Amino acid sequence: MGTLQKEGCIVMKIQAVLIDGFKNLSNVKIGFDNITALVALNNFGKSNVLAAIDFGLAFIKATMEDKADMMANSNLIPINSHMFGRNYKFEMEMLTELDAIEYRVLYGYEFAWKCDESAEPYIVSEYLKIRPEDKGQKYTQLINRDAQKALYKSSETGRCSSKINVELAELVVNKLRAYDEIFYAEIIKKMNSMRFYMENNLDAKSFYQPDPIIRKGLEDMAVDAESLPRVIYQLQEKNPNKFALLKEVYKDLFPNVEDIIVKQYKFNGGDSEKLPDDAPFIIANAIHVLFVKDKNLMHPIDFAMMSDGAKRVFMILARIILANEGNVSLIAIEEPENSVHPSLFQAYIQIISQLLDDCKIIITSHSPYVVSYLDPSWIHVGVSRQSGIAGFYTLKKAGQRLLQQDATDFKMSIGDYLFSMLADEESNWEDYLECDVHE
The missing domain is CATH 3.40.50.300 (P-loop containing nucleotide triphosphate hydrolases)
Incomplete structure (x- = not known):
């Protein structure tokens, strides 16, 4: 065998x-x-x-x-x-x-x-x-x-x-x-x-909120992370080709979207060393925010402001692209x-x-x-x-x-x-x- x-x-x-x-x-x-x-x-x-x-x-x-x-x-x-x-x-x-x-x-x-x-x-x-x-x-x-x-x-x-x-x-x-x-x-x-991921039409807004708290074991790209902007930032840094693919297919579905931008904002609040060793989470020293640039708008807006359907579609496409990693x-x-x-x-x-x-x-x-x-x-x-x-x-x-x-x-x-x-x-x-x- x-x-x-x-x-x-x-x-x-x-x-x-x-x-x-x-x-x-x-x-x-x-x-x-x-x-x-x-x-x-x-x-x-x-x-x-x-x-x-x-x-x-x-x-x-x-x-x-x-x-x-x-x-x-x-x-x-x-x-x-x-x-x-x-x-x-x-x-x-x-x-x-x-x-x-x-x-x-x-x-x-x-x-x-x-x-x-x-x-x-x-x-x-x-x-x-x-x-x-x-x-x-x-x-x-x-x-x-x-x-x-x-x-x-x-x-x-x-x-x-x-x-x-x-x-x-x-x-x-x-x-x-x-x-x-x-x-x-x-x-x-x-x-x-x-793993099996279920997308059940619940409000996706919470997945787009900046969140410095990370569950242990999910520090890297994780398909079930609760902070999608952090996951997308890691995708951009570690696999820019897949990040470009994600943007491309999303723009195919939403032609008014010109660009998707993810930014990292560092701060000095990472106090994970002060947490008990058995704490189920760590505190990062940065938060991440996901923006979308629409051709009809003067400035990029927070992705959390998009429609529920637009947020769900982006999350599904991201999870498919990230499926093998998780x-x-x-x-x-x-x-x-x-x-x-x-x-x-x-x-x-x-x-x-x-x-x-x-x-x-x-x-x-x-x-x-x-x-x-x-x-x-x-x-x-x-x-x-x-x-x-x-x-x-x-x-x-x-x-x-x-x-x-x-x-x-x-x-x-x-x-x-x-x-x-x-x-x-x-x-x-x-x-x-x-x-x-x-x-």
Whole structure:
């Protein structure tokens, strides 16, 4: 199989996730294109999918104490009569390149929710498998855990049979972080640090405020930093080509913008040496301010004065460009049509697609016009197979052509036709989707 150790950063490119037993989600599998779209009527469960992915990745990184709390979160436990008591399952497929060989990584876990006071939440199962991406290659099991025992592969030539002691609310991938000698140590470390960023149309103004307080561990370019001007300043200093790219694509969407300027203002207030060693933050000796020069204005203005949509778009573009530095595998954008004028939406999607490197984008929408600008292969349609349960399904290849033809026959756009069918309980979805939605 070859050694899996490599100096430097391993990029984990997420390819798919499987979610089950979370709120109203039942066996939802999302395969990621560069851009993936969850399309459904309002209040169907699109945001639940994003929350479930966020939860799944956060659970991996959480402490044992936090894991126990997460498994007891009554707001997330399925309460639908068809799903009550179902365990939470999370699985993800990833690609990573090691020693010039591309590997597919399959990792998943399952736990039992704390559904009542007497119940004890615990990890039911966990597994990690890898295989070279070449056709015909089989998976090699690296972790195999059930409710009774936990095993891992300790050497390249051995089997997955070495025992490891883990607590009920502890994952094997957490325990193995300290095992630097295992040949897949870098994969374990990277999985423990994978990030998912959610942009949910909240007020973005706070991200543009000067802030000298920096959380420890986020001193460098960090995709989740709370002070975007500082991050942009670091981008300008460390990677001027990417900074120029950010300005270029932003000006493509907002033609009135002539320039984006970020300035550093130093002061003598950096008193981090006076803070306790265990303080979770440091105090910088400078603040940063982001300005925008508009051709219709006499002087540059603070970026915080821009419209909410303009601020959100800039933040999303910056986070995509910075994704690799922060090990961000997936960025979610809820209802991106709320950020740009309809006439610019297609250009916005095209720019996002061109910027993507190893990061994936998932968007949600209940807008018919958005669908018309998306590749049909990107779309996962939200349809209920049982009352109150949300499922998302891709369009068949033949279904994509049929959808286009039927929309044309009814003199409707694809988006309008799709949403008219979503609102019709008698629609024959099996003609379009990759599953029998009436089973």
